[in-house]
Amino acid sequence: AQKVTQAQTEISVVEKEDVTLDCVYETRDTTYYLFWYKQPPSGELVFLIRRNSFDEQNEISGRYSWNFQKSTSSFNFTITASQVVDSAVYFCALSDPGANSKLTFGKGITLSVRP
């Protein structure tokens, strides 16, 4: 069975600090996709990134960066120079194998960035 573990439940940082959100996944599939979503206080789920299992290159998008390591089954997310607007719940998700692409989500990490 697919599983996503986000061991950190709540993280609090001061603005401008760097913060890393951890994600560990379990799957028996050799081809899979990993995602990060952001859920701000308003409630919507915002797509941040998708990574396939064949691409272990790290990715950087502005202040966001992602570190995918198949050897440790991890897909960690780092926010550099955090801002108050980064305060949200962040979910890591794993695509389901087979003839559909539904997602299995982790429990989420609540990030609070204090001014």
Added chain:
Amino acid sequence: DSGVTQTPKHLITATGQRVTLRCSPRSGDLSVYWYQQSLDQGLQFLIQYYNGEERAKGNILERFSAQQFPDLHSELNLSSLELGDSALYFCASSPHAQKHSGNTIYFGEGSWLTVV
């Protein structure tokens, strides 16, 4: 704005009642998904439709049902509502559902359901 539209945004109803949540997917997307987010269960997959046909089923209660119409919009019907059904219900869409397509799934803003 993800392009996925859900109505209503907020709904308060009594136990035993029935409600319908509506979703319009992104233009061109054939797959529609329904997820439930509650404090104790987190984000749970309920059901997926692809081009009008049920494609995958998750932890959806028998009191709940869904359908996708020819114009690709979808409705989630929740009946005999209980207090525990209070949750945020998300609709999401993706372009297609091939074998292990890994498509990005875009979520709507959700429908907040409160059962009193």
